[in-house]
Amino acid sequence: MKIVRMEAYVLQDPGPSKEHWVSHFKVPHANEILVKLFTDDGIEGFGLATSYTSNEPMVKVLKDGLAELVIGEDPLAPEQVYHKVFSLTWKRLAAEKAWTREALVRLSAAIDIACWDIIGKATRFPLFRLLGGWRSDVPYYVTCAYYQEGKGLPELRDEMHQLLEQGHTRFKAKVGGLSLEEDIERLETIREVIGFERDMMVDVNRAWDLRTATRAVRLMEPLRPRWLEEPLRWTDDRHETTRLAQRTHIPITGGESEMTVEGCRAFIDERAISVLQFDVTMMGGVSGGRKLSALCELNHVDVAPHHDAFIHAHIVAGSPAGLIVESFPDPSRDPLQAELFENPPVMRDGQLFLNEDPGLGLTLSERAIDKFGTRIV
Template sequence: MRIISVEAEAFMVPLPRYFHGSNYKYTHKKGMFVRAKTDQGIDGFAYLGDDFGLGQSIASAVNEDFSKVLIGRDPSDVKNIWYDMRPLVRDILGDRRVALHAQALADILCWDLHAKAQGCSVVDLLGQQRDHAPIMVIAGYYTPQNSLGDLANETRDLITLGGRGMKLKVGGLSVTEDVERVKTVRDAGGDTFNLAVDANQAWSLDEALHFVNACEGLGLAWVEEPVHWDNDIADLAALRKMTDIPICAGQSEVTVAGVASLIDAKAIDICNLHPGYAGGVTPWLESAELARQNGLKVANTGEPQLSASLMLACGHGMSIEIYHPDRDPIFPKHCPAFDARTDGYIEDTCRTGWGIVPSDV
């Protein structure tokens, strides 16, 4: 099978309300969709979110540069294709985020075609380790009122929608106020509700230590990216020595070598390298294996169209992280095989590829 055409496009869908994290705000769901045709009549599909507002540039890079590496190639040669694309990310004066996302789209597309050529899903291609995984909803964004009552209601609503846990946004208020938010979600969700927090690098080491100390006994599954990026590896390692709450990071790394540095520094318990930021699923799988060899867990951050498969193929994976449909209307529309939820879990019902279905955005 050979790829005969590749076409990428950016999309932007307005959200019904804004979503405010510790130091950022989302008003639209932005992303890039890529499609490929092959000489055997098998089509491939992939998409990624666009956190940086670079979708048009990323789509152009796929169409003008990365497609030249793909066309004529057998997509089952996915790892060699990934390495052949690598020179395109090394323009020292270019925006590395654009190149890495473009490489990621091309890589994810090849994995989709590789699985479809075998007549199987990506889960089966990689080797299924479990038939279902718990749902963790990324939620608890800040609102103008920041009402604890509203947060409690949101928690209960997520359970009704099929969520088994929440990754709560923190870092946007004082540490004391954020601790109260954690307590509110714990009370509303109950003792068995999976609860993690994500600070998006909002705190100093002292603030992060204050937070984890105040949250001891609240049953946090992990605290994600708790410290500023300036000195994050050293600060994460220091924080990890001072708390029993698992530390999750890796999202802001763009290479497997960066993940290795976190592991070597004993800075993390859970690795969450982002496939879009790091150039694709191929390096994500390498980082996941590195984590396994070192006794660590892996998590995803968003991109449920990928993690719904990857977490089922990783025995050391955590939850499948998704968003409320108001925050991400694309996943339920394009991934119906994984949108079915049973008692707080997503099951493997995908038949071929990633299970991504093309339609008008």
């Protein structure tokens, strides 16, 4: 089997939407690259590349000849295809064309996911079964409590009541954008609404220094968070995360901000985290995700990937280390989760039930591509 054609689209939200801020930056509502691969056997697959920075570097790579390097490759050999694209990060061709390292890392992930989608369709198995088939449904949580203009404690309380009415059972709240005392008050408000029988996770998005984080975990302990995510600033986060983990019983998580599989490995090696949150649409693809899942299993670390629940559910369901996936039920925060697929997995009573269709088990919505997509190649 050979790849004979590639298509790629920028996926962005064209309409106005209320801003969603975390501790120190605004998250995009839709900012992904869709890659579609077509084979000489008539099988096609797709992958996504996610970025919180501009998509323009990836657009440049795609317009400037990346497809020519992939056409003719065997999608049933995803390790070979991935290596060919990723290895451009240290080759002269990338320098000559001014292709950035981040763009190549992201696109190698999307192409790898598309290859695995093709593998599943060629073998007629859903991806989670090819990855081990540990289970066919996985828990999910919703990310909420973003900072927004005009949103105080009453509005936060209303948001949490609305999520409960929608049937959600686990919640991850954003902190780090206000004083520690104000953020603790926000967490107390959430606990008051959801009770202690439901999970509450806390996400700092790398906003605190070690001294603030040490104070925070002491103040949070009575609120019993399931985990504390990316608490430390990027400059020395691995070392400081290890030190923080030694000072609290609250599990520490991280990994979504890493650029490589090897970066995530270092987090595990340093005993810094209890839960790894890599994102296969940002680095590594399915090939990298399955390696990290195996490494987590052998090191007694749980897997709870970042973003794109319908893709990451296969990684989580395939491995005994798989813990949970992240979900964004508010279309104003993530319209792609709401509209990109014709057959999204059923989400009910806190569980996501994977489709048994082959590959990723997802059918792209042409209407959504017309709405959000701009064709690149």
